[in-house]
Every structure is written in C-alpha cells, then in structure tokens.
Amino acid sequence: MITKPKGTTDLYGIEGKKWEYVNSMIREFCEMYNYDYMRTPVFESSELYHRSVGETSDIVTKETYDFKDRHDRELTLRPEGTAGIVRSYIENKMYANNSDPVKVYYNYPMYRYERPQAGRMRELTQFGLEVLGGDDPMLDAEIISMPYRLFEELGIDNVTVMINSLGDKESRDNYRKTLVEYLTPKIDTLCSDCQNRLKTNPLRILDCKVDKDSEVLKNAPKIMDSLNDESKARFEKVLEYLRLMDIDYEIDQNIVRGLDYYDHTVFEYAVDIPELGSGATLGGGGRYNSLVEELGGPATSCVGFAAGLDRVVLAMDYLNLFDKLNKSIDCYVMYVNEEEKMKAIEITQNLRLNGIVTELNNTNKNLKAQFKSADKYNAKQLVILNSEDLFKGLVTVKDNITKEEQKIDEYELVDYLISNL
RNA sequence: GCGGAAUUGGUGAAGUGGUUAACACGCCGGAUUGUGGCUCCGGUAUGCAUGGGUUCGAUCCCCAUAUUUCGCCCCA
Numbered sequence: 001m002i003t004k005p006k007g008t009t010d011l012y013g014i015e016g017k018k019w020e021y022v023n024s025m026i027r028e029f030c031e032m033y034n035y036d037y038m039r040t041p042v043f044e045s046s047e048l049y050h051r052s053v054g055e056t057s058d059i060v061t062k063e064t065y066d067f068k069d070r071h072d073r074e075l076t077l078r079p080e081g082t083a084g085i086v087r088s089y090i091e092n093k094m095y096a097n098n099s100d101p102v103k104v105y106y107n108y109p110m111y112r113y114e115r116p117q118a119g120r121m122r123e124l125t126q127f128g129l130e131v132l133g134g135d136d137p138m139l140d141a142e143i144i145s146m147p148y149r150l151f152e153e154l155g156i157d158n159v160t161v162m163i164n165s166l167g168d169k170e171s172r173d174n175y176r177k178t179l180v181e182y183l184t185p186k187i188d189t190l191c192s193d194c195q196n197r198l199k200t201n202p203l204r205i206l207d208c209k210v211d212k213d214s215e216v217l218k219n220a221p222k223i224m225d226s227l228n229d230e231s232k233a234r235f236e237k238v239l240e241y242l243r244l245m246d247i248d249y250e251i252d253q254n255i256v257r258g259l260d261y262y263d264h265t266v267f268e269y270a271v272d273i274p275e276l277g278s279g280a281t282l283g284g285g286g287r288y289n290s291l292v293e294e295l296g297g298p299a300t301s302c303v304g305f306a307a308g309l310d311r312v313v314l315a316m317d318y319l320n321l322f323d324k325l326n327k328s329i330d331c332y333v334m335y336v337n338e339e340e341k342m343k344a345i346e347i348t349q350n351l352r353l354n355g356i357v358t359e360l361n362n363t364n365k366n367l368k369a370q371f372k373s374a375d376k377y378n379a380k381q382l383v384i385l386n387s388e389d390l391f392k393g394l395v396t397v398k399d400n401i402t403k404e405e406q407k408i409d410e411y412e413l414v415d416y417l418i419s420n421l
Numbered sequence: 422g423c424g425g426a427a428u429u430g431g432u433g434a435a436g437u438g439g440u441u442a443a444c445a446c447g448c449c450g451g452a453u454u455g456u457g458g459c460u461c462c463g464g465u466a467u468g469c470a471u472g473g474g475u476u477c478g479a480u481c482c483c484c485a486u487a488u489u490u491c492g493c494c495c496c497a
Contacts, residue, residue, distance in 0.1 A: 003488055006489090114495075116490085367454075373443085
C-alpha cells in the first residue's frame, strides 16, 4: 500500500469542515479590516529564503525542502509566508504609486522538513498578515490586535499578547554585545545547547527551557536597558495604542523570535490550554524594517504576523469550539421506483437552485433505509414521493422534528419548505 | 539531525508460536413486500502496517522500511 509522506495529512469529513469554518472566518475577518488576499508561488528560488531567513539557525540548512528542477534551477518549497510576499512586493513595484501601506493576508500551505509531532506537520497551513510600507506604531498595534480579536471571534478567548521590543539595529546590536559580555564568563553554568547558542544566536538563550529559571539568566541584562530613547518611545506608543484597543498584553523581555530580520516590536500569542503544553503559543510576529531593502527593494518599513492553523484547530478542538458544526441539511428527498426517481431528480435540482440544502436518496434502498439516511444528515424536512400522488401533482412533506405529514401541490413545494424551515 | 513508544476490519479495541482472530459501534440483509428511529435474528478481517529472517509452523520472536506519537534540536 502506498502511504502518505511523513508529516502530511488527508483532510476529510468533519475535519475538513473544521478547516473550512476557520478559513471562512479568517477571510471574513481580514476583509473587515480591509486587508487583501495575496498568494505567491509554492516554490521560489532557494536564494530568497537563504537571504531572508539568514544563516544563523538550522532553518535553511536542515529544514527546507530544496530541489532542482529539470533545468537545474535551485528551488525551495515555501517554508513561510513573508519572504515570498516581500519578493513580490519588490518585483511588482507595489511600493510605487501608492502612498498608503499595502495590507495583505494569506492562508495557505507551507513546507518544512521537520520531525512531525501533534500540531507540527511537514505540510502545514499558515495564516498571516503583512503591512508593507508603514512605520506608524499604530500599524504595529493594528497587526497585534487583529489576530487577538480573531482568536476571540473563533472562541479562543484566553489569549494573552506577549510583547517585547528589540529596538532598532543599533539598540539590538548593543544588547547582543552586552549580553554576550555578561554570559561569556559564566558559560560553564549554561546548558550545552546554550553554550552553542552563545556563538550562533545569543538572544535565543533567553528563551531556553533548561536555563530559564537559573540565577544567571534572571540577573542577565534586560533588553529595555539597551534600547535607545527613540526605540523606547516607539515601544511606549505601541503599548498605548494597544491599551486604547483594550488588548490584553504582557511585556516579556525574553521574547526575541528566531530570525535576524526582526526589529522593534516582536510579539507572540500565549494561550492557556494544558493539552498544548505549557507556554504554548498560537503564533507571533513583529516588525521587519530592513528586509525589503535586504532583498533589493527600497527602504520599507513593515510589520507582520503568522500563525500555524494546525495548532489553532487543535486548540479549538480542546475547547470544544466545533460542536456547532454538526451537519444538518434542510431537506431529504425519498423515492422508490424509477418513475418517482425521475421526478425526484427534477424536484431536488429545483430545491437546490432555490437555496434549500437538499440531499437525494442515492442508494435505491427501501424507505426504511432512506429514513435512516435522512436522520444521519439531520434533515429537517422529508419529501416523500409516491406514484399515485404524483399522478395528481402532489408530494408528501414530513416534518422530521414534529413528524407531521402533509400533501402539498408540487408547484408550491419550494414556498412551503422555505416557510417551514 | 538525536532518543523513546506504537501500528490488529470502516471505527474503538481484546488476544495467541499450532485447525474457525473476542467484544462493541458502524454498515448490510431479514422479522416489517412503500413511513423509519426501539427490539430481535443473521452477515460483515482468506487477515493482524510493508518486506525479509528464525521455525515443521509467525499476527505473535528477530531485522529492516514506512507511518503515527512523545521528548530534544529548531521554530520562519
């Protein structure tokens, strides 16, 4: 038997309904905020991801799907959303002829070569937001507030925004230096992973699960003390706007995010769902004011967010937020013989075209089986055809809740059903 | 990339080196020949993830592979 590739999933039945529900909520929500849908290719030049993500972590070397096509082009399956959108922004000169920022959302599959676990797939779906070409702290607050409200709308209402500022490049470089100077003499007290991180990505030590409670890290210099005045004032503005929008936030100076391109605001959504593990997050993002330039565009300030929907759906499962998705249809049409069947086909199409959610007996079974089938679909009304009545232009309609039954003129069926649903 | 655990019909699962692989749900058929949901009766794995090996004999023991899952790394 051929099995699915590691870390992929087949989505069908009730699981498919859950995803459709979340997707439609995302679409409605983003349109309410006047963000446009944007889609970029599933594969891009490998160079794009190498340059955007940076070489400091394992991401590019170990966790992308790289391949060569038939003309030896080096390509990579999209591992995240931002790089492709920035590439497209530059390539299509979306910065020209537009004094307003470009606001977009996306919601599509990504590919990462990782060891799968629950809620962590090789083919995963991410939903994200980007604002390209806007430096106002108001936009940081907008990007932070949107997912917060969306989670709320979906029913996940115990979310806290964890927020921090890395400051501008100067501030961040200062801090990195200060931190490395502080930690280097104490290197022996760090876990072995952190000893490596000290060289490769020192800020991530703050995030370490092993060392997070150690005295050394508790007494480590804080990033706020390294921010210059301008960066500090900027951060204060973001917080002020968040309060204005009544967003529940907490400052966490250990949030650094993994990638090089972030500056100023960084944030994550912490959610308290025991089944997802302690310290679980539903997504995060931040400001990236240098990425567009690094990829060859004009200096452009941007801020963005992304969340893995696998985790969002899992979280909603644990909170029983999909209960209302139980399938139900308006009407089920029953027949037994061929003459009735032909009429049934006609009637069913007519009902469907009039917006009545209708299923037609598909199995040529006896009536008993058809009743069971109708119940399986939670049909509200049953249309039962029989040859004698058809001859008189009548059909039987049975209310599947009250069990009351009536004979209706076939031409009045649509109106009757609509007024009784 | 590293380490641990798991895999038996459509589903949840019991079980054993030796002729017929429990039980339950679901599904199919009948009691009931065109008005059901309850009940009763019957049928539902030529098969125990895949490929090798050990054995007189393997679903069971061994090895490999695949997938799932837990932890680490990483987390865009």
